[in-house]
Amino acid sequence: MTVATTEELSDAIRGAGLRLTAPRLAVLRAVGEKSHVDAGTVFERVLADLPDTSVQAVYGVLSALTDAGLLRRIEPAGSPARYERRVDDNHHHIVCTRCGAINDVDCVVGHAPCLHPGNASGYTVQTAEVTFWGLCPACQDEVARAEKTAEPVS
Amino acid sequence: MTVATTEELSDAIRGAGLRLTAPRLAVLRAVGEKSHVDAGTVFERVLADLPDTSVQAVYGVLSALTDAGLLRRIEPAGSPARYERRVDDNHHHIVCTRCGAINDVDCVVGHAPCLHPGNASGYTVQTAEVTFWGLCPACQDEVARAEKTAEPVS
DNA sequence: CACGTTTTTTTGAATGACTAAAAATAACGA
DNA sequence: TCGTTATTTTTAGTCATTCAAAAAAACGTG
Numbered sequence: 001m002t003v004a005t006t007e008e009l010s011d012a013i014r015g016a017g018l019r020l021t022a023p024r025l026a027v028l029r030a031v032g033e034k035s036h037v038d039a040g041t042v043f044e045r046v047l048a049d050l051p052d053t054s055v056q057a058v059y060g061v062l063s064a065l066t067d068a069g070l071l072r073r074i075e076p077a078g079s080p081a082r083y084e085r086r087v088d089d090n091h092h093h094i095v096c097t098r099c100g101a102i103n104d105v106d107c108v109v110g111h112a113p114c115l116h117p118g119n120a121s122g123y124t125v126q127t128a129e130v131t132f133w134g135l136c137p138a139c140q141d142e143v144a145r146a147e148k149t150a151e152p153v154s
Numbered sequence: 155m156t157v158a159t160t161e162e163l164s165d166a167i168r169g170a171g172l173r174l175t176a177p178r179l180a181v182l183r184a185v186g187e188k189s190h191v192d193a194g195t196v197f198e199r200v201l202a203d204l205p206d207t208s209v210q211a212v213y214g215v216l217s218a219l220t221d222a223g224l225l226r227r228i229e230p231a232g233s234p235a236r237y238e239r240r241v242d243d244n245h246h247h248i249v250c251t252r253c254g255a256i257n258d259v260d261c262v263v264g265h266a267p268c269l270h271p272g273n274a275s276g277y278t279v280q281t282a283e284v285t286f287w288g289l290c291p292a293c294q295d296e297v298a299r300a301e302k303t304a305e306p307v308s
Numbered sequence: 309c310a311c312g313t314t315t316t317t318t319t320g321a322a323t324g325a326c327t328a329a330a331a332a333t334a335a336c337g338a
Numbered sequence: 339t340c341g342t343t344a345t346t347t348t349t350a351g352t353c354a355t356t357c358a359a360a361a362a363a364a365c366g367t368g
Contacts, residue, residue: 019335019344039325057346059326064345075231080325094277103275117259122291123248129285137276173315173364193354211317213355218316234354311368318361326352333346338339 004032016068026050027061031071031083036093036102038080076102076131090127096136098143105132158186170222180204181215185225185237190247190256192234230256230285244281250290252297259286 004012009028013020023046030045031037037045043058062083065071072087076095082102092105117125135143158166163182167174177200184199185191191199197212216237219225226241230249236256246259261284289297 021335021345023346052347054347056327056348060346073231075229077227077229077235081231094274094279096277097280103277105275106273117246117248117286119260120248120286120288121257121259122294123250123257123286123288124294125248125286125288126251127287129287131283131285132274132277132279133281133283134274134277134279140276140278175316175364177317206318208318210319210356214317309368311366313366314364316361316363319359321357321359323354323356325354328351329349331346331348333344335344336342338341 004029012070013065016065016070018064018068022050023053023057023061024065026053027058028065028070028085032085035084035086035104036074036082038082040080042083074102076100092130092132094132094134096139097133098135098139101136101138103136105130158183166224167219170219170224172218172222176204177207177211177215178219180207181212182219182224182239186239189238189240189258190228190236192236194234196237228256230254246284246286248286248288250293251287252289252293255290255292257290259284 006025006029009025009032010020013024013028018024026046026049027042030042033045034041039055039058039062042062043053043055046053046058062071062073066073066083069087071083071085073081073083074093075081076093079095079100084104086104094103094105095101117128160179160183163179163186164174167178167182172178180200180203181196184196187199188195193209193212193216196216197207197209200207200212216225216227220227220237223241225237225239227235227237228247229235230247233249233254238258240258244261246261248257248259249255
């Protein structure tokens with residue numbers, strides 16, 4: 001999913017059975033450039049190209065593209081919905097508990113380690129979603145620095 | 155966590171270093187009676203006992219109890235935050251994609267199968283959260299019934 | 309057990325994220 | 339080029355949740 005050309009993006013949109021429009025192109029490009037973005041951020045980026053775009057259009061496009069399978073929507077606790085272009089592989093995410101930064105995590109432990117709950121209470125399991133929570137490198141640094149300043153001698 | 159007595163609930167609240175108040179008791183009891191409830195539902199249930207309680211108080215109590223470790227908050231995508239009394243064990247959840255019903259799922263696959271992502275991108279992993287998505291028994295029935303009615307002969 | 313401090317709740321209002329509906333506009337097959 | 343259908347704009351509105359100030363309640367102390 002390396003920086004796609006306008007043509008590739010257009011093909012993706014048309015290939016999904018959707019009409020090609022400027023907002024769709026801009027949204028798909030924006031999400032491709034920076035992953036795990038929320039609707040507000042996408043809106044800002046789209047605005048740079050298409051100054052007359054409405055926020056509602058961005059919401060509409062994001063759900064259309066998500067429904068069409070071109071985008072994946074994730075909703076980590078405490079954060080607005082975020083979107084990514086990486087679909088079709090069930091990878092997971094790690095979210096920084098301090099700043100909210102999100103990174104992809106490949107599902108390494110076997111293929112579908114968590115896909116089979118012991119007691120599913122009669123549910124038919126469709127998917128398993130794994131979210132890791134932790135401190136991103138930058139926040140680890142900041143926390144370490146803050147601690148050094150706060151307690152000179154403990 | 156079988157139907158706790160008022161005394162047990164009071165002890166839990168005090169034991170967590172919190173002042174004992176009627177709203178706190180009522181909220182803790184409500185969540186204990188029915189798990190995975192959202193703030194609105196808790197509010198309704200509390201209202202039955204304490205007719206003058208405000209929604210804001212319920213929100214405040216829910217976060218106080220959560221911060222104190224007496225409740226756990228989960229936020230499945232597309233649903234308002236929900237609360238449960240089962241804390242101190244890292245169990246997971248299965249959510250019905252059709253009606254939103256939630257059930258507990260014990261973490262069976264090993265102890266912490268998903269706790270060790272392959273590439274954590276430099277993050278310090280604190281916890282892993284697993285959410286399964288599927289159809290609850292009731293919705294399986296309804297879907298089956300609807301299909302039978304909709305397409306008599308395919 | 310009355311008092312005062314501190315915490316909690318009420319009261320009243322506001323925010324952020326997102327959805328709804330109708331009217332205007334743009335895509336694309338014919 | 340047109341007409342149908344899909345999409346976007348415009349204008350409102352909803353839901354879940356948070357904020358802030360004032361009133362009330364909890365509990366250690368005297």
